[in-house]
C-alpha cells in the first residue's frame with residue numbers, strides 16, 4: 001500500500017503539492033487524475049524518492065521508498081518513457097536494468113514478449129515510436145515482477161490495440177493483488193480501467209473515492225428526450241410544459257432535449273398531456289469525463305483562449321455574421337456528452353469479449369507483432385479543452401482548491417528514469433545506474449536522490465514484506 005500523509009512540495013514560491021493525504025490500496029487500479037500542472041508527477045516522484053517532500057511523508061508498505069528493503073524489487077514505475085539511452089537496443093536497455101538487480105536475462109525476454117516488442121528487441125530505442133517507447137517503459141516497470149506499480153500516463157502514444165492491452169494489463173496486475181497507481185488524462189480510459197480515483201487540483205486533494213461514487217457525486221442523472229424532427233413546434237411545446245412542471249431543459253446540438261429535475265414517468269405523462277409524440281425518452285448518467293470536468297473546472301491553470309488571428313484575417317464585411325458552430329464539433333461554453341453508444345457512455349469491458357490471453361492477461365499473445373511491420377501511430381494524449389460547462393449547478397466540492405499561488409511555471413518536470421528507475425540513496429541501494437539518461441533528461445530537482453539508479457524493475461524477492469503489497 002502507498003500512503004501519503006500531509007504531503008507538501010514547494011519549488012521556491014511555487015506550491016506544486018499541498019497537504020495531500022491518501023492511500024493507494026492493493027488489489028485495485030487507482031487512477032490519479034488532475035489538470036495539467038496539478039502535481040501528479042511531483043507526487044509520483046515523491047513516492048519514488050526522487051523528490052523530497054517539503055513537509056509530510058509518503059510511504060510504500062510503511063517505509064519511505066529510499067528505506068525500503070530491496071526497493072527495486074518491490075516497486076516498478078513508468079515515469080518518463082523517453083528517458084532511455086537511445087543508442088541501446090530495447091533488450092540491452094532492459095538487460096542493463098536487470099543486471100543491476102540480479103534478474104536473469106530470460107526475464108528480459110519474457111517482458112519483451114509481454115509488451116509485444118520481441119521482434120524489435122535488438123533495434124535501437126532511438127528509432128522507436130512514442131508508443132513503442134511506452135511499451136519499453138512498461139517492460140522495465142514489469143521487469144522485477146513488483147507488487148507496487150506506478151504508471152504516469154502509460155497509454156500516451158499507444159494505438160487502440162495498445163490502449164486495450166494496457167487496460168487489461170493494469171486490471172490483471174490489480175487482480176493479482178498488486179497495488180496499481182496510474183495517472184491519465186484519458187477519462188474514457190480511466191472509466192474502464194480504474195476502480196478507485198484520487199483527483200487533485202492545484203496540488204490539493206479534490207476527491208478520493210470509487211469511480212462509481214465519483215460520477216454519482218459530480219454529475220446529475222438526466223433524461224434525453226426527442227420529439228419528431230419533422231415538427232419543431234412539438235419540441236417548443238414540450239419544453240414549455242416540462243419547464244412549467246419544474247424541469248430544467250437544455251437543448252442538445254442534435255435537436256434532442258436534456259431534461260433534469262423530472263423523473264422519466266413524469267416526462268412521459270407531460271408529453272402525453274400536451275399531446276406531444278416522443279421519438280426518444282431515455283435515462284442517462286454523465287460520463288466520468290463530464291463528472292471530472294465539473295469537479296476540476298475551478299482548478300484548471302492552463303486554458304485555451306479563442307485564436308483571434310490578429311492581423312491575419314480580413315475583417316468581416318459590415319452586417320456579416322461569423323459562421324455558426326457546426327453540430328457535433330462542439331461550441332465554447334457548452335459541454336454535452338455524445339449520444340449513447342457513440343462514446344457518451346463507457347463501454348462495458350465485457351463488450352470487448354473474451355478472456356485476455358498471455359502473461360498479465362495481455363491480449364493477442366501469440367498474434368503477429370505490429371511493430372515488426374510498422375510503428376504505432378501516436379495519438380493525442382490530453383485534449384486542449386475549452387472551459388467545459390455542464391448544464392447543472394456546480395456541486396459542492398469536498399475541499400476548496402489551493403489558492404492560486406505564484407505565477408504558473410509550466411516547466412515540465414524531468415525525471416532521471418529511463419526505466420522506472422527511481423534513484424535510491426540508502427545504504428542498501430542498488431549499484432550505480434548502468435544507463436545514461438537521454439540528453440536533457442537529468443533530474444531537474446535539486447533535492448533528487450544521488451545517482452544510484454535502482455531500477456524499479458527488479459526480480460521479485462521471495463522475502464517481500466507483506467505490507468509492501
Ligand SMILES: Nc1ncnc2c1ncn2[C@@H]1O[C@H](COP(=O)(O)OP(=O)(O)OP(=O)(O)O)[C@@H](O)[C@H]1O
Nearest residue numbers: 011016036037038039040041042409410411413444
Ligand atoms: N522541478 C521543478 N521545479 C519547479 N517547478 C516544478 C518542478 N516540477 C514541477 N514543477 C511545477 O509544479 C507544478 C506541478 O507539476 P507536475 O508536473 O507535478 O503536474 P502534473 O499534474 O504532473 O502535470 P501534467 O498533467 O501536465 O503532467 C507545475 O506548476 C510545475 O510547473
